[in-house]
Amino acid sequence: MAKIRIDGREIEAPDGAPLVEVIKDNGIYVSNLCYIDGLPPYAGCRTCLVEIEGGRGLQLSCTATVRDEMVVRTDTPEVKSARQYVLSIINANHSDRCLTCHRRVKCMPGDVCLRDDVVTHRCLTCSKNYRCELQTTNDIMDVGEDSVEPWESEDRTYYEWEQPEPDRANPFFEFDPQMCIICTRCVRACADLRHTGAITLAGRGFSTRIAFGAGGQIDESNCDFCGACVDVCPTATLMEKPNKWLARTEDWVSTVCNSCSVGCTISVGLRNGKPVIVKPDTLNPFSDDQICVRGRFHYDALKAKERLGRHMVRQGNQVAPSTLDAALDAAVSKLAAVKDEHGPESIAILGSPFITNEENYLAQRIAREVIGTQNVDFTAAPVNRAARNAAAAGFGLERLPADLTAIPERAKTIIVVADDLEESHNIAAMRIKDAVDPRKLPVREPARLIVVSARRGELCDFAEPFGGVWLQTEPGKEAALLSDLVAQLATDDAIKSAANAAGLDVSALADGSARDDDAFQNALAILRDAATDQEQEIAVLVAPKPAGIALASETTKAAANLALLLRGKTAASSFYLMPTEANVNGAHDVGLEPRDAGLDFEGIIDGAASGTIKALLVAGDNPLMFAPGRARVEAALKNLDALIVIDQIETDTAKLADVVFADVTPIAKDGTMTSADHRVQRLGAAEAPVGEARPAWQTLRDLGQQLAQKLGAPASFDYAEAADVTEEITVTVPGYERFHYYGYHSWGRGRAVADDASGEIALQQVSVSPSTASPNGDVALISGRTLYTNLEAAAIHATNADKLGRGDGAFVNQYDAVEFGIKDGDQILLQNGSAELSFKAVLTNTVPRGAVFVSSYYDGGAVNALLPSENGTTAPARVTLVKQT
């Protein structure tokens, strides 16, 4: 550590640290309009001038680094005047708003300005007024005060150049180049923080400007609307489009995105009690200062009127609005009647990976303590349970200790087994890019990435070019390919003897085929190297597809075998299971799963179809959207005597219900959720409920209380707030002891698992279904989570659930399309014995030949009509593709 003096204060700072960051970290103001913390300096704005004793003239604090005994002054008249001068240059070419209006120094608050508007303060007509870094910098530097004109001594070049038109063509951002100060923060954020490179600096000299892609509209570029550039833009050039004019916030609430299991922490900005903007919240160190388009914009996906604001009770063929009391009466009487007549096993409860731990906890309490049934699950549970059980059998642990933050910090070899991680778990993919990016040198050695997937996702571009490899498989053949890799590694004497020493029985592995293609051989070489260097941190990350129990199980087994061969007894610390849905782990931890002879989701649906299950309470789940074999599920739900649904929207499942309780959105809830790496995180209610809607935990509490009274069960549901349930979870759920809603102070960092947890390890046999022949016109159907599609909007079949439409349609390999005579945008039919669906064809090179991809959420999960009910095979569904005339 170096000892330095800043403005007379003695400060300790790391030797070589960027001076600008040390100044800011110590609460001393320094303007720095082009600097981004943690990235190399651009040194373009020159507003960060300071005086460094012994240096020649004033120096840029963003390029200066800390050295022992340095003496720095940030507040001398010379420094201030120099910064005012460089600001003048910037202001001279800045938009003609109040800040730079020629009457700026004459207008006082309360005056009426030349635009016939009341002068209150600065940039009256700019959407970034009061939240603009350029404005604040001018303010603090007294530019415009003391008769210092904002463009002192400079030509007003802003008037001399034709200002480019703003780009307002997409639903997420507005780009208004006339506001741009060419600080290039956006360029560097996109390239260095997001590894996307959608923004460039085009032109030269005075015509230098910011350009997206080839210079067209943002939505025509490869921008994925993460908003990192918006976060760093110091002016109104790049702005979030929703609520652009309202987002001067009055309050911020910290909560968690529930659109995938990464569990990024977000801060929701409020105005008049309504969310108007979302920014990353750094509580979760893995997401840190980054989120994806879903976390940033899905708060705004639905309008209040599209959500449920009334509880409803069925009367004949119709559901009609009802009071809460009447709805509770109806639900309690129906459940009690079914229990009286058919016994507790005739009732089942579905919770959800989209609701909180507290809500799932109450749902399973009602099942077990009030009704007396073990039939508790959720639609996506069997797939995730199959993957978790496979991992548990391999590593001897129910909860894997691997911490996602290790990937960007230390991993040297990364194996990703996922359909397209960029789309399903965007921030996990981004952190893997962090690890692979050679620009992180010398801070860390770049990692080598092996991607195992049928579809080409963006991560594939971070494999080969950086010394890694993309192993493209046939759809559903990931486990086979991994098993071949494992079998080849096991022929290596050193690897075999290390495995034997770790107590692994290598003879349990099936013989794999040796593949001689370059990709396979390159992957083997990388893996052998990782096996040899045991000091090297590795990461094996598996994201099971939303459907396919056998596929999830066998793929996880094969990936676990690989991790075990590479790291033996410590392999669990390198193995990551990434559920598609946000709170799969929390739901499991709080008991939302069948125990003893209880039925799982598949059993519940079978029971409803056969008539042994008579009543179903569904809290936040939507089987008609998430379960394959939709016709069977629909028939089963219609066969029930009582279907009670708690949801924030009128899902297809809710439409069949006898009683519907209106829930609120996830950002209107208190409670906790548990991420893929077992981070228990606190939600904060940021939004007022719509109408009479209320958080599901309240409905579950009242249902539990009233049903217990009616049935004479001794269970108590005496909770005044969600935090009371959180408190009970600290007592009843192992691993959750310290997560007190009000008493825990390390939210985002605490995990419900010990870092060094270890168990009994074992290699497992992997079985893979043979390929199905592919007759002409018959293609494999792949389905997965797409980046942009909003769950709730898709669930009510909103046509703009994917506002950019990037995930809409059926994605067909472009060479297959030639054979089928299909052009981009043609209507096509996908059909099999179960259903026939019509899609717009999207031609692509991301889908392998002989396959077609449809988003799992598209049009309320329509693709599930074509996916078979769980059939125990790893083979993908097949459909016939027909061009519609």
Ligand code: SF4
């Ligand atoms: S939104 Fe993200 S991907 Fe798009 S330009 Fe900005 S930083 Fe790049």
Ligand code: SF4
């Ligand atoms: S768009 Fe914003 S961040 Fe990018 S160069 Fe212009 S002012 Fe800077």
Ligand code: SF4
């Ligand atoms: S970008 Fe900032 S300085 Fe420029 S007009 Fe808007 S608020 Fe004022």
Ligand code: SF4
């Ligand atoms: S990566 Fe997942 S948790 Fe993070 S913002 Fe995106 S959808 Fe939300």
Ligand code: FES
């Ligand atoms: S922050 Fe140092 S030159 Fe811009």
